[in-house]
Amino acid sequence: MNIALAVMHLYPGADPMQDFRVQDNGPEPVLHEGAEDKGRVRYEIKPPEEGEEPIEGIHYRYGIDYNLLIEGEDYDLVERGPYIAVWKLDEPQPTEAELQAAWEAYQEAEANTPPQLTEIEQVREELAQTQMALTDTFEQLLSAQDEATSAQLALVDLYELVLPLIGGDV
Numbered sequence: 001m002n003i004a005l006a007v008m009h010l011y012p013g014a015d016p017m018q019d020f021r022v023q024d025n026g027p028e029p030v031l032h033e034g035a036e037d038k039g040r041v042r043y044e045i046k047p048p049e050e051g052e053e054p055i056e057g058i059h060y061r062y063g064i065d066y067n068l069l070i071e072g073e074d075y076d077l078v079e080r081g082p083y084i085a086v087w088k089l090d091e092p093q094p095t096e097a098e099l100q101a102a103w104e105a106y107q108e109a110e111a112n113t114p115p116q117l118t119e120i121e122q123v124r125e126e127l128a129q130t131q132m133a134l135t136d137t138f139e140q141l142l143s144a145q146d147e148a149t150s151a152q153l154a155l156v157d158l159y160e161l162v163l164p165l166i167g168g169d170v
Helices: 003-010 035-039 096-112 119-166
Strands: 020-023 027-031 040-044 060-064 075-079 083-087
Touching: 003 020, 003 083, 003 096, 027 035, 035 040
Parallel strands: none
Antiparallel strands: 020 083, 027 075, 040 060
């Protein structure tokens, strides 16, 4: 399911650059019980002033160093998939079921719409139609020319027949 297209189908006026953001972080680690203590590392942010007690979040923070852990034993990589990371629309954020229904409705609507030609394809189509019209016109001109030539030959033949009767030289 393409979440962004499903949201755009539900809320056609929504701007995907400002109103919402769909994100996919790829595989993310999920710690097993007890692994947090094994991989815990203290990161220094800034040293405390002289005589000041260090405060977590200001002077240091704790994090997990996955190099100290073993995949499968201490943590698993889990694919979360795409999700709505930011929602700034006034309407409530759609549920997974609503998104799935909107995605199916979007696919059905797309299947029932005629294909849209790109600008280049439109120009090619117009060019092909123009060429067909020119070919038809050229064939009509050739036909008219053939008829005119036939008429001229008939006049020459008639002239050759009539001229001796009226006493003229051929």
